[in-house]
Amino acid sequence: MKTSWKTRISGVLAVCALALAAGCPPAQPPIPPGGGANSTETTVEDGGDPAQPPADVDNADIDDLSPPQGASDESSASKPTEPSEPAPPAETTDPPATTDAPPASETSTNENEAAMSVVKSEFGETPAGEKVDRYTCTNKNGAVLKMITYGAAVQSLEVPDKNGANANVQLAFDTLEGYLNHTAHFGCTVGRFGNRIAKGSFTLDGQTFDKLPINNGENHLHGGPEGFDHKVWQAEPVETDSAVGVKFTYTSQDGEAGYPGTLNCTVVYTLTNDNELAIDYKATTDKPTVLNLTNHCYWNLGGAGAGQILAHELTLNCDQYLEPGPGLIPTGKLLPVKGTEMDFTAAKPIGQDIEKAKENPDAKGYDHCYVVNGAAGELRLAARVKDPASGRVMEIHTTQPGIQFYTGNFLDGSETNGSHKQHDAFCLETQHYPDAPNQPDFPSTVLRPGEEFHEVTVHKFSVE
Structure with missing residues (x-):
């Protein structure tokens, strides 16, 4: 029996709304000497109900996965379900003896459940002396999400395969040094503007802003x-009683990277007991500006380091894509995918038509922005990926208008790319369209004082 689209997503929306509307509990105080070096562990109390298994998903097509026609606005990102109050962290009088999560048998009535926890530890220090922390989140199923404060990045996500064995499915660096020197943006929150702005210049309200750093040919990419x-x-x-995660905040000052306005950003990453990774973005500004936030996870459902992803089977809920021009700047035309190498409306291996996609010398594979079917602002299916070997499945639902499909074309085996090679991973970056500030027919990326940028993306993991 299938779980309805509304039921599957409403819980994650409640988590996102709770994190931002109700506030987050304060971080626990540091562990005293003798309680575990440089880490703080907070364990969520067991709510009593075992985690539900992933909803059954048919293996074929978009119609089976999309929300029904006329789905209620209650399941839209713009009108999240009213959350309940968060469960407070468990109080302890004595420091834990270890930074590892305690055995499930000691904290749960179900021997198959892990102890939900959030563990903070030191990850390093930048050359400027800024301390960087790592947060390790574990849900009741034993899925593990690790995030670092440098770049508000997902460092790893461990989810089970069809045999129940966990593996990290996201490319990452083991040390802070890798992130300091990276060129691939592994798992990072990207901004102010994800994707490209032509020649690092745009005009807003009659004023030209042409000082954006050029870092991709003659264009500005991923905020510079x-x-x-x-x-x-x-x-x-x-x-909460159903999810654990981290709320990240950053204030980008007026003029930073050439953008106008002081921008206050909040990104909440949560790992639910349904093995969903939810990302909730919010931002406000004191001056008119442009904004396009996304996440740059590199996925390999066979496990990071498992080799190329060309056998992964991809389905995109997208009938159109943006025609790329020189330097992958959109021409402004929306082209139909039907009958072309760009067509993933039915599941097919990523590598099936990739050689045809490589005929674009600027792309070297897939590096295209697709138009997600349905109304932007409503949480709807964008993509589904299956690794036949491991049985892992990832579905992506988003409120964003577009999704950038990238096949790791410029991973070259170098240390700055984590020694990963071409097509060792893929990205599905939910976002607004590239170069939107210069393309008036594209959905607007302008944010003004008194407005709030708010987008949600949910990654749902299961097995077949």
Whole structure:
């Protein structure tokens, strides 16, 4: 029996709304000497109900996975379900003896459940002396999400395969040094503007802003070489009876990277007991500006380091894509995918038509922005990926208008790319369209004082 689209997503919306509307519990105080070096552990009390298994998903097509026609606005990101009050962190009088999560048998009535927890530890220090922390979140199923404050980045996500064996499915660096020197944006929050802005210039309300750093040919990419992925974000844990995660905040000052306005950003990452990774973005500004926040996870459902992803089977809920021009700047035309190498409306291996996609010398594979079917602002299916070997399945639902499909074309085996090679991973970046500030027919990326940028993306993991 299938779980309805509304039921499957409403819980994650409640978590996102709870983190931002109700506030997050404060971080726990540091452990005294003798209680575990440089870490703080907070364990969420067991709510009594075992985690539900992933909903059954048919193996074929978009119609089976999309929300029904006329789905209620209650399941839209713009009108999240009213959350309940968060469960407070468990209080302890004595420091734990170890930073590891306690055995499930000691904290749960179900021997198959892990102990839900958020553990904070030191990850390193930047050359400027800024301390970087790592947060390790574990849900009741034993799935593990690790995030760092440098770049508000997902460092790893461990989920089970069809045999129940956990593996990390996201490319990452083991040390802070890798993130300091990276060129691939592994797992990072990207901004101010994800994707490209032509020639690092745009005009807003009659004023031209042409000082954006050029870092991709003659264009500006992912906020430049000192974008949000190279900033240390503030962080605090998010804990409810159904999810654990981290709330990241960062203030981008007026003029940073050539953008106008002081921008206050909040990104909440939560790992639910349904093995969903939810990302909730919010931002406000004191001057008109442009904004396009996304996450740059590199996925390999066979496990990071498992080799190429060309056998992964991809389905995109997208009938159109943006025609790329020189430097992958959109021409402004929306082209139909039907009958072309760009068509993933029915599941097919990523590698099936990739050689045809490589005929674009700027792309070297898939590096295209697709138009997600349905109304932007409503949480709807964007993509589904299956690794036949491991049985892992990832579905992506989003409120964003577009999704950038990238097949790791420029992973070259170098240390700055984590020694990963071409097509060792893929990205599905939910976002607004590239170069939107210069393309008036595209959905607007302008944010004005008194408005709030708010987008939600949910990654649902299961097995077949």
